[in-house]
Amino acid sequence: MELYRRRFRKKHIIMKRILFAFITALLFCNMLQAESVISPVINADNSVTFSIYAPKASSVLLAGEPVNFHAVEMENDGDGLWSFTTSPLRSDLYLYHFVIDGVFAIDPSNTYLLRDGNDIYNYVILPGNRGDLYIPQDVPHGTVSRVWYQTPVLGTQRRMSVYTPAGYEQSGREYPVLYLLHGQGGDEDAWLVMGRAAQIMDNLIAQGKIEPMIVVMPYGATQHQAIPGEAGNEGMYRPKFDGAYNTTMEAHFKDILNCIDTNYRTIKSPAGRAICGLSMGGEHTFQIALNYPGTFDYVGLFSACARVRQINGKEVFPEFYKDTEAKLERQFAANPKLYYIAIGDKDPLYQMNVDLRKLFDAHDWKYVYVESTGGHTWYNWRVYLADFASRLFK
Amino acid sequence: MELYRRRFRKKHIIMKRILFAFITALLFCNMLQAESVISPVINADNSVTFSIYAPKASSVLLAGEPVNFHAVEMENDGDGLWSFTTSPLRSDLYLYHFVIDGVFAIDPSNTYLLRDGNDIYNYVILPGNRGDLYIPQDVPHGTVSRVWYQTPVLGTQRRMSVYTPAGYEQSGREYPVLYLLHGQGGDEDAWLVMGRAAQIMDNLIAQGKIEPMIVVMPYGATQHQAIPGEAGNEGMYRPKFDGAYNTTMEAHFKDILNCIDTNYRTIKSPAGRAICGLSMGGEHTFQIALNYPGTFDYVGLFSACARVRQINGKEVFPEFYKDTEAKLERQFAANPKLYYIAIGDKDPLYQMNVDLRKLFDAHDWKYVYVESTGGHTWYNWRVYLADFASRLFK
Numbered sequence: 153m154e155l156y157r158r159r160f161r162k163k164h165i166i167m168k169r170i171l172f173a174f175i176t177a178l179l180f181c182n183m184l185q186a187e188s189v190i191s192p193v194i195n196a197d198n199s200v201t202f203s204i205y206a207p208k209a210s211s212v213l214l215a216g217e218p219v220n221f222h223a224v225e226m227e228n229d230g231d232g233l234w235s236f237t238t239s240p241l242r243s244d245l246y247l248y249h250f251v252i253d254g255v256f257a258i259d260p261s262n263t264y265l266l267r268d269g270n271d272i273y274n275y276v277i278l279p280g281n282r283g284d285l286y287i288p289q290d291v292p293h294g295t296v297s298r299v300w301y302q303t304p305v306l307g308t309q310r311r312m313s314v315y316t317p318a319g320y321e322q323s324g325r326e327y328p329v330l331y332l333l334h335g336q337g338g339d340e341d342a343w344l345v346m347g348r349a350a351q352i353m354d355n356l357i358a359q360g361k362i363e364p365m366i367v368v369m370p371y372g373a374t375q376h377q378a379i380p381g382e383a384g385n386e387g388m389y390r391p392k393f394d395g396a397y398n399t400t401m402e403a404h405f406k407d408i409l410n411c412i413d414t415n416y417r418t419i420k421s422p423a424g425r426a427i428c429g430l431s432m433g434g435e436h437t438f439q440i441a442l443n444y445p446g447t448f449d450y451v452g453l454f455s456a457c458a459r460v461r462q463i464n465g466k467e468v469f470p471e472f473y474k475d476t477e478a479k480l481e482r483q484f485a486a487n488p489k490l491y492y493i494a495i496g497d498k499d500p501l502y503q504m505n506v507d508l509r510k511l512f513d514a515h516d517w518k519y520v521y522v523e524s525t526g527g528h529t530w531y532n533w534r535v536y537l538a539d540f541a542s543r544l545f546k
Numbered sequence: 547m548e549l550y551r552r553r554f555r556k557k558h559i560i561m562k563r564i565l566f567a568f569i570t571a572l573l574f575c576n577m578l579q580a581e582s583v584i585s586p587v588i589n590a591d592n593s594v595t596f597s598i599y600a601p602k603a604s605s606v607l608l609a610g611e612p613v614n615f616h617a618v619e620m621e622n623d624g625d626g627l628w629s630f631t632t633s634p635l636r637s638d639l640y641l642y643h644f645v646i647d648g649v650f651a652i653d654p655s656n657t658y659l660l661r662d663g664n665d666i667y668n669y670v671i672l673p674g675n676r677g678d679l680y681i682p683q684d685v686p687h688g689t690v691s692r693v694w695y696q697t698p699v700l701g702t703q704r705r706m707s708v709y710t711p712a713g714y715e716q717s718g719r720e721y722p723v724l725y726l727l728h729g730q731g732g733d734e735d736a737w738l739v740m741g742r743a744a745q746i747m748d749n750l751i752a753q754g755k756i757e758p759m760i761v762v763m764p765y766g767a768t769q770h771q772a773i774p775g776e777a778g779n780e781g782m783y784r785p786k787f788d789g790a791y792n793t794t795m796e797a798h799f800k801d802i803l804n805c806i807d808t809n810y811r812t813i814k815s816p817a818g819r820a821i822c823g824l825s826m827g828g829e830h831t832f833q834i835a836l837n838y839p840g841t842f843d844y845v846g847l848f849s850a851c852a853r854v855r856q857i858n859g860k861e862v863f864p865e866f867y868k869d870t871e872a873k874l875e876r877q878f879a880a881n882p883k884l885y886y887i888a889i890g891d892k893d894p895l896y897q898m899n900v901d902l903r904k905l906f907d908a909h910d911w912k913y914v915y916v917e918s919t920g921g922h923t924w925y926n927w928r929v930y931l932a933d934f935a936s937r938l939f940k
Contacts, residue, residue: 192783208647210602252649253602260650262783263664263774270657275775276783288778293703297691300712309687318694321809351776380657381669382745384682389586389656389670415715 189233191261192276198240200276202248204259207232209252216248216273217531223251243280244531245348247273266345267379269337270390284355285538286348291358292318296350298340298378301411305404310371311378312408313340315350316416317357317364326417326424328545329366330450331408332537333401333429333436339379340371343537346530352538363545365426366416370408372429372436374400402439409447426544428452428492430533431501435459442479445486452492452540455499455528458508477511484517490543494522494536501528583627585655586670592634594670596642598653601626603646610642610667611925617645637674638925639742641667660739661773663731664784678749679932680742685752686712690744692734692772695805699798704765705772706802707734709744710810711751711758720811720818722939723760724844725802726931727795727823727830733773734765737931740924746932757939759820760810764802766823766830768794796833803841820938822846822886824927825895829853836873839880846886846934849893849922852902871905878911884937888916888930895922 191203202214204226212234215223219238226234249272250257258265259274266273277283294317300309320327332349334342343349349367356362377383380391413420425448429437434456441451484491491512495505512519522539524532585597596608598620606628609617613632620628643666644651652659653668660667671677688711694703714721726743728736737743743761750756771777774785807814819842823831828850835845878885885906889899906913916933918926 190784204649206647206649208604209649252646252651253600255598255600255603255646255651256654257646257649257651258666263661263666263785264783265659265661265666267657267659272652272657272659288772288776290703290778293694293705295691295693297689299689300687309684311687378682382682384684389658390584391657 189261191259192274194276194278195237198242198278198280199238200241200246200278201235201237202226202250202259203233203235203261204250204252204257205233206252209234211251211253213251214248215251217246217529218248218276226250241278243278243283245275245277245283245286245534247275247346247530249273267341268346269339270380282535286351286534288351289355289358291354293354294318294350294357295320296344298382299411299415300378301407303404303407305407306374306400308377310374311340311382312368312370313344314369314412314416315353315367317353317366319364320366320417324417326419327364327366328419328424328426329368329412329416330541330544331368331370331425331427331440333370333372333427333433335429335431335433335455336373338433339373339376340369341379343367343369347534347537349537352534353541356538356542362541365541365545366412366418368408368412370401370405372401372433374398374404399439401436402443405436405440405444409444422446422449422486423489424545426450426452426490426540428454428537428540429456430454430536431457431528442476442483445479445482449489450492450540450544451488451490452536453494453505453508454533454536454540455495455501456493456505456508457501458504480511480517481515484515491517491519492522492540492543493519494524494532494539496524496526496528496532498525498527499532583655585653586668588670588672589631592636592672592674593632594635594640594672595629595631596620596644596653597627597629597655598644598646598651599627600646603628605645605647607645608642609645611640611923612642612670620644635672637672637677639669639671639677639680639928641669641740641924643667661735662740663733664774676929680745680928682745683749683752685748687748688712688744688751689714690738692776693805693809694772695801697798697801699801700768700794702771704768705734705776706762706764706805707738708763708806708810709747709761711747711760713758714760714811718811720813721758721760722813722818722820723762723806723810724935724938725762725764725819725821725834727764727766727821727827729823729825729827729849730767732827733767733770734763735773737761737763741928741931743931746928747935750932750936756935759935759939760806760812762802762806764795764799766795766827768792768798793833795830796837799830799834799838803838816840816843816880817883818939820844820846820884820934822848822931822934823850824848824930825851825922836870836877839873839876843883844886844934844938845882845884846930847888847899847902848927848930848934849889849895850887850899850902851895852898874905874911875909878909885911885913886916886934886937887913888918888926888933890918890920890922890926892919892921893926 189203189205193201212226213223214226214236226236228234262274264275277286294315297314299314300311302309332343357364427437427448434453438458441448583597583599587595600606606620607617608620608630620630622628656668658669671680688709691708693708694705696703726737751758821831821842828847832852835842
């Protein structure tokens with residue numbers, strides 16, 4: 153009972169009564185003790201200690217990025233407090249969760265939570281050279297909007313996220329636009345939550361390292377209209393985020409362009425438009441740049457699934473990929489200001505990008521190539537965004 | 547291994563490799579079996595069945611609104627699948643979570659998730675008269691924006707959520723504004739996620755039951771700038787949402803008004819402005835209406851913590867509440883179009899609202915009174931919003 157009294161004393165008198173019914177639920181569990189756990193804790197050497205109170209568990213795992221995408225056994229202190237301390241980590245954003253006796257669990261001590269498709273993670277950001285870019289700093293902040301657009305091509309309405317830089321509302325001037333595309337399994341939240349796009353833009357604009365720009369983040373999986381719960385009751389509390397790649401994103405991209413150029417003060421010329429994307433979004437980028445000639449002066453492929461395999465003899469979406477080489481010829485004849493290819497040395501799509509560059513080299517099509525360490529990860533994509541955006545509209 | 551093969555076959559070849567590391571983590575747990583669980587399931591009689599696979603657990607509870615804010619034991623089918631079926635529920639939105647051997651757990655089969663302060667819940671919406679208002683329908687959707695504003699009064703920048711109705715961008719006309727305030731423990735997300743404000747507005751505007759309006763949802767706890775993770779690294783992965791009531795919300799409300807009237811096409815007169823709020827937000831509403839004379843023609847108190855106790859002889863924020871009666875006199879002398887008081891018959895603040903109405907009655911100040919069944923719950927506040935909004939700007 154002492155625990156209850158302590159808890160109650162902390163609470164506003166009104167909230168006490170209101171919460172009473174839920175407190176009843178707490179009687180049945182150990183969530184009060186859990187409330188006093190602090191997790192995660194960033195230690196002086198940049199290791200991180202994760203903890204959870206689970207006195208009846210026989211096994212608790214920590215899974216995710218802080219342990220290099222693996223799952224490790226946590227240690228019980230004998231009183232039911234399970235902990236694990238990582239090795240020192242570099243400054244970055246890390247996703248994690250627990251597994252208690254085989255069951256997925258979030259960290260009840262950490263309110264920082266995000267959703268990647270159907271997967272829920274807690275996250276922790278280690279300050280420093282990368283992390284400071286992802287942490288909101290005391291700088292002017294842009295506006296992030298959830299914008300619905302009509303797509304006559306698909307015969308429906310769909311949602312996208314739009315970032316407008318600080319000062320947009322009052323400046324009266326026209327802004328360049330970056331179209332920023334997510335990968336398979338993502339949605340219009342992906343670049344905002346895993347990608348920290350708004351924080352990266354806010355911080356780099358404030359530092360004068362990138363130009364103020366509008367950033368448009370559409371939903372690349374056209375079978376859905378918006379994130380789960382905001383797109384009509386699809387009758388699925390666990391929507392399917394997978395699905396074979398198809399070409400509807402490219403086909404209806406004109407409707408996105410039209411919505412943005414109609415409703416925002418945009419620079420409506422190639423010099424004021426950039427497009428980039430990761431993985432599947434890299435393929436979308438590759439194709440949209442090809443099929444919307446005279447639209448973009450800046451193109452960025454991040455760990456892109458850029459299939460030029462038809463050119464190499466394989467049939468992949470033959471109808472869609474026909475004339476790829478001719479279209480690339482036309483694209484580069486217009487002298488784009490930047491064609492940017494970035495990938496990690498351990499990325500499973502590495503060879504695909506080697507093939508792509510071979511093709512470009514054979515035709516003397518100019519591109520900037522950035523190779524980083526590591527694989528197909530948000531660690532890399534956030535850095536590519538910061539780097540790519542710093543090269544735009546100058 | 548068969549399970550792995552089946553899972554792999556479902557996955558895109560690229561995603562297979564990318565996910566491999568996380569699959570390693572899955573080897574240690576039963577999350578593959580968990581993936582085949584469907585939860586929640588809405589049954590034909592409007593009961594709901596919740597399920598979770600936890601073969602090693604000795605106790606699993608279902609907690610939250612579907613079981614009337616209590617926690618109930620779920621039943622193990624002998625193979626580790628725990629289930630509970632509620633009694634038939636009326637159409638509404640319900641928050642819930644599990645408790646496994648004393649540890650908080652979300653429903654891993656349900657991607658619909660929301661955050662209320664530091665508490666995470668899954669939710670389920672039962673279609674019907676209420677639920678249909680909270681489910682996104684195939685109607686034109688407004689835009690929801692996260693907007694930062696400067697507040698010279700508090701010497702910082704803070705964030706609010708702003709809903710603009712479908713058609714705002716192109717109409718060119720001026721819109722009325724509803725200021726919609728949350729309760730203690732909430733933030734600028736509260737009315738959007740628990741309150742389903744965007745869906746309620748979209749659906750009722752489409753039905754012609756309410757006028758298109760801008761809805762502004764500020765963050766009433768001024769010690770924070772924005773929701774966790776988007777307000778600077780406060781050094782707390784579990785921020786404190788409580789805290790004694792103070793008057794800074796009212797004091798800096800002029801900065802919110804200024805931002806909205808500067809950056810949006812608003813009707814800048816009392817006839818074009820409404821304000822309402824729940825619980826602590828009801829107190830904010832009460833005070834803001836008093837202290838910004840000539841600003842609002844419509845005022846709504848939802849389960850409000852409207853302390854008129856100084857008038858009744860008790861000292862509550864004496865400096866702030868002084869002259870309350872004289873200010874109310876002035877407010878009603880201006881003939882506001884609507885003063886709306888709504889509360890549930892089981893609400894712990896019921897008597898406080900009786901006292902308030904006695905005061906109003908004694909002075910013959912006109913108000914609309916709505917008394918519903920139940921207590922201090924989002925069930926009621928969503929209904930009050932729909933009702934109050936339908937009475938505005940006509």
